[in-house]
Structure formats: C-alpha cells, structure tokens
Amino acid sequence: MAKYSIEENGKETSRIKKFFQKDFSQALVFAVPMLFLAVFLLYPMATTLVRAFMAPAEDLAFHGFSLEGFNQFLTSNLYRKSLWNSFAVSISVTLLCLLIGVPMGYCMARVKMPGKNLMLTLGTLPIIMPSFVGAFTWVILLGKNGFVRIFLNKILSPIGIEIPSIYGMFGMILCMTLSYYPFVFQLCYGAFASANSLLEESAMLMGASKARIFRTITFPLILPSLGAAALLVFVRAIGNFGIPAIIGGDNYVLPTLIYFEVNGFWNINGACSIAVVNVGITAFVLWLQKYIVNRHQYETISATHTELKLHESAPARIIATVYVVIILVASLLPQVTIIIMSFFTKWTGLWPEGFTLSNYIRIPHYSHHELFNSFFLSLTATLLCAVLGSIIAYITERKKPKGAALLDLSVMAPFILPGTVVSIALLSAFSGNSWLRLTGTYVIIIISFMIRRTPYVYRSVAASLTQLNPSLEEASTIAGATWFYTFKKVSIPLITPAIISGSILTLTTLLQELSTTILLYSGRTRTVPIQIYAAVQDGKLGQASALSVVLLVVVFVIIYTMNRRQGKGIAAAFKMG
C-alpha cells in the first residue's frame, strides 16, 4: 500500500512518511514536566504577583490595581515591625553562624583532635532535626519555667543577672543559629580541608607570617564557600516559619505574618504582597552574594595536593577541642532533651516529672492518621520529584534548548522561596473560585512538596550528567538505538545513583516539612509535623517529643543507610540543602 501511494503523489506521502519516521517519544517525555512547571509553578507565581497588587477581597476575583498590600508596610505597625524583625533575625543569625562556624571548621580541618569523625557527624545532626522541634525543646530548656533557666538564675541571681526567657528575638536568634551553624561549619570545613597546602607553604617560604598567610592566602580562597554558606543560612533564616511561630511570641516575622493574614483573615491578596516583599529581599541577598563571590572566584591552578600540616601544639589542641565540644553540646542539647522529654508528662522545674511510656504506646491511637499522611504524601511527592527533577535535568544538560537558563532558573527558584510563599502562591492560584480548586486536598500538598523539593533531585542529576561524557549516549545512537532505548538503557542507569541521593534528601526533608503544609492542610491531610506543632501549642510536650523522636529516628535511619550504601558523608548530601 505504501508503494502505491508513493507512486500516486510522491512528495506528499514522503513528507508524511518522514513525519512518522521521526522519534516522538522524546517530545512526549519532555512535554509532561514542562506542563507541570507551567501550571503549578509559573502560573501560581504569576497570580501571586498579580494579587500582590490588588486590594484585599474575600471572593478572590481579580480586582483593579491597588498598592494597599504594600502600603501596609508603611502604615501598619505590625507590618513594619515584622519586616524589621525578619531583617534583624536573619542578619544576626547569618553573622552569628559565621562567627561560630568558621572557627569550628578551621579547628576541625587544621588542628589535630581526637574523635574527629564522631565530631563531624555530631556537627551535622542539628540540620537533620526540623528547626521547629529545636524551638520547642529550647522552650523546655529556657522557657519561662525552663530548667536550664531556673538553674542558671539560681546561680546568677546573687550577682543580679537574670537570663531572659526564650520567647522573643533572643530566642529566635539563638534557636536559628544553633540549627543553621552546621551549614557554615560543614562548608568551611570542606574548604579548609581541601585547600592546597602548597600555596600556604610557598607563602611561608617567601617569609609571610602565619597571620599574614591566613589573611592573604587561606581566607580569600575559602571566601566563595563562605559566601555560599552565608546565603544558605540567610535564606533559611528569613523563610523559617516554625521557630518564630513557636517562640516568637508577638514578634512576628514575614512568614508568620503571612500565616496570620491567611489563617486569621483569609486575606490572600495581602499575604501575596508580603510574599512578594519576602522574595524580593531574598532575591536581593542572592544577587549580593553572587556579586561579591564572583569577584573572588578562583580556578585552582596546581594539580598536585599534599597532606595538610595540622596544628599539633598542646594549647592549640586544647583550645580547639574545648571550643568544638562546647558548641556541639549546646547545639545537641535539644536532641537529648527531646528524648528525655518523650518519656515524661511534664518538665517545668529542674527535673522532668511523671515518667511514662504512654507517649509512645499511644502513638498508633493518636497519630495513625497523621503518620499515614506524612509517609504517603512524602513518598508520593519524592517519587514524582525524582521523575520530574531527572527529566528536567536531562533536558537542560543534554538537549540544551534555547532558554535552558530560564528553565534552570524556574526549577531552582523555589529553592530560595520560603515554604509559606510557595503555599501562598498555590493558594492564590488554586483556591476559591479558581478554575482548578485544590484547597484541602492531598494533591495541593503533593504539588507544594514537588515545587519545593524538585531542586534537590534536579541539582543532583544535573551535576552527574555534566560528569557523564555525552559520547556514552552517542555510542548507543550509533549502535542503532532510538532515543527512548538509549534513555532507558544508558542514561537512566548511569544517573540512578544521583537520582537516589537526591530523592533521599527530598524524602527526609519532606517528612519534616511544616512551613508549606501549615497553610495548606485540612483535617483530612494533617501531617505529623503539623500535629507536633499543634501539640506544642496545646502544651502536650510529651506527645510532641515522642512524635519528634519517631520522626528523627526514621530520618536518621534513612540517611545512615544511604551513607552506608553509597559511602557518602551526610555533610556532602546536605551541602546543597
């Protein structure tokens, strides 16, 4: 039949034949993620931006242009103070983290110390614990009736010093610093440990003093890592919801203000304005960091590396060890406290009271629904993130279409968006009388998880693809394989390790996600972190602790298993997080 039609009208059919000869599997595989990004990322971001310039309204219809939302920052005391608090908290936290993390990284990398591997692992633990869990354990330690506070006040009262209660700015800064310093510590440790010692030795041979070497050689070379770490801390601090919600008291910050506007008044448009301001600040800081770091980015010239010479003098070793141990103890106090607390009913004096196992035993009774939700939502979202992230990474790395940079930017954008902003964007697009109403469903939470965490898999896979020689795929094409066959048999198996490590990171962070779900959950879709948050608000600290311990154990086991299987440091996995 084909022969017949060719004779009939050759040119026409040959064009049709050519059309069907083309390989469409590729376009099909690529279309789905693009559609997802357009509908659930770009569209919500656009509506958020539009709504930010609309007057508050109940029906969520699109009204005329108004600057009322932004005007609030000039007229309302609450808004002004929230903005100021956000600034003050994030900047102080960033500076304090640098202050603690840089010396700690240096000590670990350059001073001979006992038990280094143990310390390195302990130094990452604070990142694994959700920050809001840290916050409520600090309430147990330093709250109005916190035992550490009572204890310290008893000692210090004769000299007239009273430790302030954890509630307020002091508490927020303390909590966030102790949760986030590991980012600085880990990145600086990496930079100090991998620095080329020959550079420092050559400076020494040219007659430079130790201080001068640090100032002119060592420090400038770790500056890029420092910039990356500072940015990581700042972005997290300014987007953090859990800590200010639990111990902020009446000190609102931008994320809690968004929650306040939505939960209290269902003022989505107003919340959008706050979100835009919040993102604006983050974007500015990101730009600033890029600007500073780009001017100090160096290529490593030498190829050979020699062993670093460690400080071995006794005073150096003692000072470094004591310093590191103090920081570790302070930042790990919450973990210890929470485990003790989970076996008691209350802890308001010096000692916990009412030993019980019922916090654990009754978990199936009071939390089976939430546990199911948490695992179901996180696992589903992780699976989808893995697919979405890998395909988009494949597109940007291998196909390099026009606008690959834009695609990269839009996938990575949620990386710096606070969780509350992501949920506001989704609410602004898919609630009320929207064409697609998703409020209160599992779907909206899964989508928010995907939007927020796809960057993990994306980055991980993109990095592994740049390492992979394209000729591996070309060789398959040459051997006669179609695009899809090559993708299935060559590309996918080779990037699988990257997909797995990105997915593990995604899963562990999603299990602890609070700031996104807090605005999106309904009675049906409540997750464990939400339940912990609610239990803390109700004063059921025993229950909250037991649930947190369960979460921590699950997360720790997942990460530990991955480390054993893949032989990668926890730090390396969390670096990008």
Place this chain on the structure above:
Amino acid sequence: MSKNVTYDHVNKIYDEKGKNPVHALKDISFTINQGELFCLLGPSGCGKTTLLRSTAGLESISSGKMYYGDVDISTIPPFKRNIGMVFQSFALYPHMTIFENVAYGLRVRKTPNDIVKKKVTEVMELVGLGEELKRNPSPTGLSGGQQQRVAIARALVYDPDVLLLDEPLANLDAKLRRYMRAEIRRIQKATNITTIFVTHDQEEAMAVGDRLAVLRKGIVEQIGTSEELYSSPRNAFVSNFIGKMNFFNSKVVSADRENIVARINTTDIDVVIPRERAHLENPAAGMDVLVGGRPEQLVVSRTKSSDSVMGKVNIIQHLGSFIRYEVEIADAISPAVFEIDMPTLQKDIHEQDIVYVNLKRGLASLFSPEGRE
C-alpha cells in the same frame, strides 16, 4: 555489507543564522572506496571531527549530500544508518559487563540470544580479548588498550556498513599507541569494513591509512596515499604537515617548459626545479616562491661553499637512527628554524656554532607562499 562513502558538496555552518556563523566544512566532495581504511588528518579545528560526526549523523549538515553506496543518507537519523563508531573516550558503559557492552548493538537489533553469544565471542576473538570475555569483567577494570579493543569489538559486532574511529588512540600512551594502530589495521583488513579514521597525528595517519585526506579550515587540501602526500605534496601547508618541510624564501628568475629557476632571497644561489615538483600556477620571473627541502634533503657543515646559506645551530637532538640539527637562518630567508637530519653525528659541530646549509641537488620542490603556516 561494506559500502563506499561519498560526499557531494557537503557544507556545515554552525550557528548559521546567529551572529558568528562558523563555516566548519566547505564544499567537501570526495569518495571513500569500499573496504578502504581512510584517514582524515588535520590540525585541531580543521573540521575532521565535524566531518566524521556528520558522516555518523551526530551533526546535521547545512547543505550537500552524503551517500553510503548509492543511498542518500543525508537526512537519515544516526540510529538508522547502521554504522559503527569508536569514540576517543571509548564511551564504554560502566554499568554493563564487557559482554553486554559488546552485545549492545545486537540487543538493539533484537538479535536472538544464541546468535548474540556467537557473534560476541567471534568478535572478541578477533580483537584478541577471548580470554577476557571468559572472566567477563566490568570495562572499568580493564587496561586502556583492552578498553580500546572492547570499544572496537562493540562497533564491529553488528557488521556495520561503515566504521568510524574518532581519534581512537589519543587516550593511550605512546608505546601502546604504536601497537594498537597496527592492530586496528589488522582488524580492519580482516573485516574489510570501510573505515574512516580521524587523527591529528600525521605519523599515525601515514602508518595506518590506505589513503589520507588532509583538511585545513574546512577544506580538503589533498587526498592520496601516504607516499603520494609525502613525495608530492600539492602545497606548502600539506608539505609541512605531512612530515617537515624547510622553506627558503625565494624569487623566480626564469621559467621554461622543463625547469623553473628560483633565487634564494638575499643570496645569489639559484636552484633549478623540474616542473613536476613545482606546485605553482603560471610561474613568472619576479614571483615570490618557496623553495622546499625535507630535513633529510638538507646538509649541514662547517665549511662554506658557493651554494650554502649561513646559520647558527640552536639545538642538537640525538633521535636514534639520525641526528636532528635545529639551525637558525637569516629572517629574510626563513623566519622559521630549519630542521636538518644527518645520518651521523657531525663531530665538529656544536650547539651555538656557525654552520652552512646546503640543499642536496635535484631534490628541492617549489611552492607558492600562500597558505603557508
């Protein structure tokens, strides 16, 4: 079945509609015979890899046609062309055993298992890896030379119409490289598959290829056997790329039917060159030309003669079967340093000595100075 490959006015322009279009292949037309081992040779950026990748279909060409046999394959996607290719990096799959690596193309073609096994064993015997196949390790555990053989086996196993080799020896060390190039020629002759071999190493190309094409800036400068290219290069570039050529800046004094006489600049030395070794169009008196002599066609000595030019010895290198003298000549005659190969060490000549260079009679050739590099 092995096929010949024909290029018909092939052009490749990168970024054709962009700001900086790059004309990588300019009007390439020639034919590679069936069963031939053909080398594409040229300096980096000459277009040889682009031509190879276009032949494979990994790059699309901007205009012109390419044929395997009589079939126009210009628009056929690479996976339907039935070609084999060995990459510079070998591109072996680390997640498969060597058996699965080699079997890949057969699996793609949905070949029954028993035939896959038979063919893989045959081809592995051919490339000399029969023993390795019994252990069947992952390719990451093999030495460079063995990986190279696996890559060749993988490209040959499904009897491709054409075999493409993209700088296949570049990742091997010098000794192995010399051994493997002979192996490649042996395997190619055993299978008789039309083969295109890309390299920037002229020695490798001359050793391996039945015929060579020298490319420069997207243009085919000359095609021929190693002997043809070496003994009668068509222009100054080819003469200096295939082996070394020393050039004397000269001017034509007279030209008749049989001979051309050229005088070396700033001297009164006249060189007589027969027409068949004068690669010039319309030589006329007063024209700028280059008199060329290969390193072995020059002689260096301490004694001055009427037809010698003066120079200073920079470096003396002992290269085994001959001694290479690098001699600096007056800029007006040659801005480039001369390389002169003497069969024995000249006891009276030392580095930094003033010496005199003579052209052996009747061996010089003549080129146009255009395109000299």
